Amino acid sequence: MASSVPSGTAASAMARIPGMPDLERLQKIKSSGGMLDSIDEQRLRNHQLRQLRRKWIFDQRLSAREPLHPPLKWWEKIACRERAYWNKKLEYKTFADMLQGRTGAFRQLPMLMLYKFQRATRNTLVWIYLPSIPFLAFMYSHFERNPGNMVASSSTSVFPGDEYQTAKRSDIVVDMKTLQRYHKDDVPEEELKRWR
The missing domain is CATH 1.20.5 (Single alpha-helices involved in coiled-coils or other helix-helix interfaces)
Structure with missing residues:
Protein backbone atom coordinates (compact mmCIF):
# COMPACT_ATOMS: atom_id res chain seq x y z
CA MET A 1 0.00 0.00 0.00
CA ALA A 2 1.54 3.23 -1.12
CA SER A 3 1.30 6.11 1.26
CA SER A 4 0.48 9.41 -0.22
CA VAL A 5 2.28 12.49 1.04
CA PRO A 6 -0.06 15.31 1.82
CA SER A 7 0.64 18.59 0.11
CA GLY A 8 1.20 22.11 1.50
CA THR A 9 2.38 23.06 4.96
CA ALA A 10 1.15 19.83 6.52
CA ALA A 11 3.72 17.89 4.45
CA SER A 12 6.61 20.02 5.60
CA ALA A 13 5.34 19.84 9.20
CA MET A 14 5.14 16.06 9.04
CA ALA A 15 8.66 15.83 7.54
CA ARG A 16 10.06 17.84 10.46
CA ILE A 17 8.50 15.88 13.30
CA PRO A 18 10.15 12.42 13.06
CA GLY A 19 13.79 13.58 13.15
CA MET A 20 16.27 16.13 11.93
CA PRO A 21 15.25 17.88 8.74
CA ASP A 22 17.32 17.42 5.63
CA LYS A 30 17.60 28.55 -0.14
CA SER A 31 20.73 29.11 -2.27
CA SER A 32 18.80 28.54 -5.51
CA GLY A 33 16.38 31.31 -4.52
CA GLY A 34 13.51 29.13 -3.30
CA MET A 35 11.29 30.03 -0.40
CA PHE A 58 38.45 24.62 15.74
CA ASP A 59 40.37 27.69 14.58
CA GLN A 60 41.12 28.64 18.20
CA ARG A 61 43.17 25.48 18.73
CA LEU A 62 46.89 26.18 18.66
CA SER A 63 49.20 24.00 16.67
CA ALA A 64 52.53 22.82 18.05
CA ARG A 65 54.27 25.77 16.35
CA GLU A 66 51.99 28.45 17.80
CA PRO A 67 51.97 31.09 19.11
CA LEU A 68 54.31 32.46 16.47
CA HIS A 69 56.31 35.46 17.65
CA PRO A 70 58.76 37.44 15.57
CA PRO A 71 62.36 36.59 16.45
CA LEU A 72 63.80 38.80 19.17
CA LYS A 73 66.54 41.30 18.34
CA TRP A 74 69.81 40.96 20.27
CA TRP A 75 69.02 43.92 22.56
CA GLU A 76 65.58 42.47 23.33
CA LYS A 77 67.20 39.17 24.32
CA ILE A 78 69.55 41.02 26.67
CA ALA A 79 66.62 42.95 28.17
CA CYS A 80 64.65 39.70 28.68
CA ARG A 81 67.58 38.05 30.45
CA GLU A 82 68.09 41.11 32.61
CA ARG A 83 64.39 41.21 33.56
CA ALA A 84 64.44 37.48 34.37
CA TYR A 85 67.50 37.95 36.60
CA TRP A 86 65.97 40.82 38.56
CA ASN A 87 62.60 39.06 38.80
CA LYS A 88 64.36 36.16 40.51
CA LYS A 89 66.34 38.39 42.87
CA LEU A 90 63.79 41.08 43.76
CA GLU A 91 60.23 40.82 44.97
CA TYR A 92 59.74 44.61 44.89
CA LYS A 93 61.27 46.96 42.34
CA THR A 94 60.32 50.29 43.96
CA PHE A 95 60.62 51.69 47.46
CA ALA A 96 56.86 52.32 47.61
CA ASP A 97 56.11 48.66 46.88
CA MET A 98 58.64 47.65 49.52
CA LEU A 99 57.03 49.95 52.11
CA GLN A 100 53.58 48.54 51.40
CA GLY A 101 54.79 44.95 51.12
CA ARG A 102 55.11 42.19 53.62
CA THR A 103 57.07 42.45 56.86
CA GLY A 104 60.77 41.78 56.45
CA ALA A 105 60.92 43.10 52.90
CA PHE A 106 63.71 45.49 53.94
CA ARG A 107 66.13 42.56 53.81
CA GLN A 108 66.03 43.11 50.05
CA LEU A 109 66.99 46.79 50.40
CA PRO A 110 70.68 46.32 49.42
CA MET A 111 69.63 44.39 46.32
CA LEU A 112 67.06 47.07 45.49
CA MET A 113 69.77 49.75 45.82
CA LEU A 114 72.01 47.75 43.47
CA TYR A 115 69.11 47.40 41.01
CA LYS A 116 68.44 51.15 41.11
CA PHE A 117 72.14 51.95 40.66
CA GLN A 118 72.43 49.56 37.73
CA ARG A 119 69.36 51.05 36.02
CA ALA A 120 70.53 54.63 36.57
CA THR A 121 74.03 53.82 35.28
CA ARG A 122 72.69 52.06 32.21
CA ASN A 123 70.21 54.82 31.41
CA THR A 124 72.89 57.49 31.82
CA LEU A 125 75.29 55.58 29.61
CA VAL A 126 72.74 54.77 26.91
CA TRP A 127 70.79 58.03 26.81
CA ILE A 128 73.46 60.64 27.69
CA TYR A 129 77.05 59.44 27.17
CA LEU A 130 76.70 57.37 24.01
CA PRO A 131 74.64 59.96 22.09
CA SER A 132 77.12 62.68 23.08
CA ILE A 133 80.11 60.88 21.50
CA PRO A 134 79.42 62.06 17.92
CA PHE A 135 78.89 65.62 19.18
CA LEU A 136 82.13 65.57 21.16
CA ALA A 137 84.02 64.05 18.23
CA PHE A 138 82.69 66.85 16.00
CA MET A 139 83.72 69.49 18.53
CA TYR A 140 87.18 67.94 18.95
CA SER A 141 87.84 67.79 15.22
CA HIS A 142 86.36 71.17 14.22
CA PHE A 143 87.26 73.51 17.06
CA GLU A 144 90.51 74.58 18.69
CA ARG A 145 90.92 75.44 22.31
CA ASN A 146 92.05 79.03 22.68
CA PRO A 147 92.22 80.81 26.02
CA GLY A 148 88.88 82.50 26.45
CA ASN A 149 86.78 81.24 23.57
CA MET A 150 86.28 78.56 20.96
CA VAL A 151 87.15 79.45 17.41
CA ALA A 152 86.35 77.40 14.35
CA SER A 153 89.57 76.38 12.67
CA SER A 154 89.50 76.25 8.92
CA SER A 155 92.19 74.38 7.07
CA THR A 156 94.74 76.73 5.58
CA SER A 157 94.97 76.92 1.82
CA VAL A 158 98.00 75.32 0.19
CA PHE A 159 99.32 76.99 -2.93
CA PRO A 160 101.83 75.63 -5.45
CA GLY A 161 105.34 76.01 -4.14
CA ASP A 162 104.30 76.17 -0.48
CA GLU A 163 105.88 73.79 1.96
CA TYR A 164 103.40 71.52 3.64
CA GLN A 165 103.51 68.15 5.34
CA THR A 166 101.21 65.19 5.50
CA ALA A 167 101.10 63.37 8.83
CA LYS A 168 98.95 61.15 10.95
CA ARG A 169 97.22 62.84 13.83
CA SER A 170 99.24 60.76 16.29
CA ASP A 171 102.47 62.22 14.83
CA ILE A 172 101.42 65.81 15.57
CA VAL A 173 102.36 67.30 18.94
CA VAL A 174 101.10 70.61 20.33
CA ASP A 175 103.05 73.02 22.47
CA MET A 176 100.35 73.86 25.03
CA LYS A 177 101.99 77.18 25.97
CA THR A 178 101.95 78.61 22.46
CA LEU A 179 99.36 76.25 20.96
CA GLN A 180 101.64 75.63 17.99
CA ARG A 181 101.56 72.29 16.17
CA TYR A 182 104.73 70.45 15.27
CA HIS A 183 105.58 67.10 13.72
CA LYS A 184 107.12 64.64 16.17
CA ASP A 185 110.27 64.24 14.08
CA ASP A 186 110.90 68.01 13.92
CA VAL A 187 110.97 68.47 17.71
CA PRO A 188 113.99 67.44 19.80
CA GLU A 189 113.39 64.65 22.30
CA GLU A 190 114.09 66.91 25.30
CA GLU A 191 111.41 69.36 24.16
CA LEU A 192 108.90 66.54 23.71
CA LYS A 193 109.52 65.35 27.27
CA ARG A 194 109.13 68.89 28.58
CA TRP A 195 105.81 69.35 26.75
CA ARG A 196 104.30 66.14 28.07
Whole structure:
Protein backbone atom coordinates (compact mmCIF):
# COMPACT_ATOMS: atom_id res chain seq x y z
CA MET A 1 0.00 0.00 0.00
CA ALA A 2 1.54 3.23 -1.12
CA SER A 3 1.30 6.11 1.26
CA SER A 4 0.48 9.41 -0.22
CA VAL A 5 2.28 12.49 1.04
CA PRO A 6 -0.06 15.31 1.82
CA SER A 7 0.64 18.59 0.11
CA GLY A 8 1.20 22.11 1.50
CA THR A 9 2.38 23.06 4.96
CA ALA A 10 1.15 19.83 6.52
CA ALA A 11 3.72 17.89 4.45
CA SER A 12 6.61 20.02 5.60
CA ALA A 13 5.34 19.84 9.20
CA MET A 14 5.14 16.06 9.04
CA ALA A 15 8.66 15.83 7.54
CA ARG A 16 10.06 17.84 10.46
CA ILE A 17 8.50 15.88 13.30
CA PRO A 18 10.15 12.42 13.06
CA GLY A 19 13.79 13.58 13.15
CA MET A 20 16.27 16.13 11.93
CA PRO A 21 15.25 17.88 8.74
CA ASP A 22 17.32 17.42 5.63
CA LEU A 23 19.34 20.61 6.15
CA GLU A 24 21.48 20.19 3.05
CA ARG A 25 18.37 20.01 0.91
CA LEU A 26 17.01 23.11 2.63
CA GLN A 27 20.32 24.91 2.01
CA LYS A 28 20.16 24.04 -1.71
CA ILE A 29 16.61 25.33 -1.92
CA LYS A 30 17.60 28.55 -0.14
CA SER A 31 20.73 29.11 -2.27
CA SER A 32 18.80 28.54 -5.51
CA GLY A 33 16.38 31.31 -4.52
CA GLY A 34 13.51 29.13 -3.30
CA MET A 35 11.29 30.03 -0.40
CA LEU A 36 11.28 28.21 2.93
CA ASP A 37 8.69 28.45 5.65
CA SER A 38 9.71 30.28 8.80
CA ILE A 39 10.45 27.16 10.87
CA ASP A 40 12.71 25.64 8.20
CA GLU A 41 14.38 29.03 7.75
CA GLN A 42 15.10 29.24 11.47
CA ARG A 43 16.40 25.67 11.64
CA LEU A 44 18.67 26.29 8.66
CA ARG A 45 19.97 29.48 10.26
CA ASN A 46 20.61 27.70 13.59
CA HIS A 47 22.40 24.92 11.73
CA GLN A 48 24.61 27.42 9.90
CA LEU A 49 25.42 29.22 13.15
CA ARG A 50 26.36 25.93 14.82
CA GLN A 51 28.68 25.13 11.90
CA LEU A 52 30.30 28.55 12.15
CA ARG A 53 30.79 28.14 15.90
CA ARG A 54 32.39 24.72 15.38
CA LYS A 55 34.75 26.19 12.78
CA TRP A 56 35.58 29.12 15.06
CA ILE A 57 36.31 26.80 18.00
CA PHE A 58 38.45 24.62 15.74
CA ASP A 59 40.37 27.69 14.58
CA GLN A 60 41.12 28.64 18.20
CA ARG A 61 43.17 25.48 18.73
CA LEU A 62 46.89 26.18 18.66
CA SER A 63 49.20 24.00 16.67
CA ALA A 64 52.53 22.82 18.05
CA ARG A 65 54.27 25.77 16.35
CA GLU A 66 51.99 28.45 17.80
CA PRO A 67 51.97 31.09 19.11
CA LEU A 68 54.31 32.46 16.47
CA HIS A 69 56.31 35.46 17.65
CA PRO A 70 58.76 37.44 15.57
CA PRO A 71 62.36 36.59 16.45
CA LEU A 72 63.80 38.80 19.17
CA LYS A 73 66.54 41.30 18.34
CA TRP A 74 69.81 40.96 20.27
CA TRP A 75 69.02 43.92 22.56
CA GLU A 76 65.58 42.47 23.33
CA LYS A 77 67.20 39.17 24.32
CA ILE A 78 69.55 41.02 26.67
CA ALA A 79 66.62 42.95 28.17
CA CYS A 80 64.65 39.70 28.68
CA ARG A 81 67.58 38.05 30.45
CA GLU A 82 68.09 41.11 32.61
CA ARG A 83 64.39 41.21 33.56
CA ALA A 84 64.44 37.48 34.37
CA TYR A 85 67.50 37.95 36.60
CA TRP A 86 65.97 40.82 38.56
CA ASN A 87 62.60 39.06 38.80
CA LYS A 88 64.36 36.16 40.51
CA LYS A 89 66.34 38.39 42.87
CA LEU A 90 63.79 41.08 43.76
CA GLU A 91 60.23 40.82 44.97
CA TYR A 92 59.74 44.61 44.89
CA LYS A 93 61.27 46.96 42.34
CA THR A 94 60.32 50.29 43.96
CA PHE A 95 60.62 51.69 47.46
CA ALA A 96 56.86 52.32 47.61
CA ASP A 97 56.11 48.66 46.88
CA MET A 98 58.64 47.65 49.52
CA LEU A 99 57.03 49.95 52.11
CA GLN A 100 53.58 48.54 51.40
CA GLY A 101 54.79 44.95 51.12
CA ARG A 102 55.11 42.19 53.62
CA THR A 103 57.07 42.45 56.86
CA GLY A 104 60.77 41.78 56.45
CA ALA A 105 60.92 43.10 52.90
CA PHE A 106 63.71 45.49 53.94
CA ARG A 107 66.13 42.56 53.81
CA GLN A 108 66.03 43.11 50.05
CA LEU A 109 66.99 46.79 50.40
CA PRO A 110 70.68 46.32 49.42
CA MET A 111 69.63 44.39 46.32
CA LEU A 112 67.06 47.07 45.49
CA MET A 113 69.77 49.75 45.82
CA LEU A 114 72.01 47.75 43.47
CA TYR A 115 69.11 47.40 41.01
CA LYS A 116 68.44 51.15 41.11
CA PHE A 117 72.14 51.95 40.66
CA GLN A 118 72.43 49.56 37.73
CA ARG A 119 69.36 51.05 36.02
CA ALA A 120 70.53 54.63 36.57
CA THR A 121 74.03 53.82 35.28
CA ARG A 122 72.69 52.06 32.21
CA ASN A 123 70.21 54.82 31.41
CA THR A 124 72.89 57.49 31.82
CA LEU A 125 75.29 55.58 29.61
CA VAL A 126 72.74 54.77 26.91
CA TRP A 127 70.79 58.03 26.81
CA ILE A 128 73.46 60.64 27.69
CA TYR A 129 77.05 59.44 27.17
CA LEU A 130 76.70 57.37 24.01
CA PRO A 131 74.64 59.96 22.09
CA SER A 132 77.12 62.68 23.08
CA ILE A 133 80.11 60.88 21.50
CA PRO A 134 79.42 62.06 17.92
CA PHE A 135 78.89 65.62 19.18
CA LEU A 136 82.13 65.57 21.16
CA ALA A 137 84.02 64.05 18.23
CA PHE A 138 82.69 66.85 16.00
CA MET A 139 83.72 69.49 18.53
CA TYR A 140 87.18 67.94 18.95
CA SER A 141 87.84 67.79 15.22
CA HIS A 142 86.36 71.17 14.22
CA PHE A 143 87.26 73.51 17.06
CA GLU A 144 90.51 74.58 18.69
CA ARG A 145 90.92 75.44 22.31
CA ASN A 146 92.05 79.03 22.68
CA PRO A 147 92.22 80.81 26.02
CA GLY A 148 88.88 82.50 26.45
CA ASN A 149 86.78 81.24 23.57
CA MET A 150 86.28 78.56 20.96
CA VAL A 151 87.15 79.45 17.41
CA ALA A 152 86.35 77.40 14.35
CA SER A 153 89.57 76.38 12.67
CA SER A 154 89.50 76.25 8.92
CA SER A 155 92.19 74.38 7.07
CA THR A 156 94.74 76.73 5.58
CA SER A 157 94.97 76.92 1.82
CA VAL A 158 98.00 75.32 0.19
CA PHE A 159 99.32 76.99 -2.93
CA PRO A 160 101.83 75.63 -5.45
CA GLY A 161 105.34 76.01 -4.14
CA ASP A 162 104.30 76.17 -0.48
CA GLU A 163 105.88 73.79 1.96
CA TYR A 164 103.40 71.52 3.64
CA GLN A 165 103.51 68.15 5.34
CA THR A 166 101.21 65.19 5.50
CA ALA A 167 101.10 63.37 8.83
CA LYS A 168 98.95 61.15 10.95
CA ARG A 169 97.22 62.84 13.83
CA SER A 170 99.24 60.76 16.29
CA ASP A 171 102.47 62.22 14.83
CA ILE A 172 101.42 65.81 15.57
CA VAL A 173 102.36 67.30 18.94
CA VAL A 174 101.10 70.61 20.33
CA ASP A 175 103.05 73.02 22.47
CA MET A 176 100.35 73.86 25.03
CA LYS A 177 101.99 77.18 25.97
CA THR A 178 101.95 78.61 22.46
CA LEU A 179 99.36 76.25 20.96
CA GLN A 180 101.64 75.63 17.99
CA ARG A 181 101.56 72.29 16.17
CA TYR A 182 104.73 70.45 15.27
CA HIS A 183 105.58 67.10 13.72
CA LYS A 184 107.12 64.64 16.17
CA ASP A 185 110.27 64.24 14.08
CA ASP A 186 110.90 68.01 13.92
CA VAL A 187 110.97 68.47 17.71
CA PRO A 188 113.99 67.44 19.80
CA GLU A 189 113.39 64.65 22.30
CA GLU A 190 114.09 66.91 25.30
CA GLU A 191 111.41 69.36 24.16
CA LEU A 192 108.90 66.54 23.71
CA LYS A 193 109.52 65.35 27.27
CA ARG A 194 109.13 68.89 28.58
CA TRP A 195 105.81 69.35 26.75
CA ARG A 196 104.30 66.14 28.07
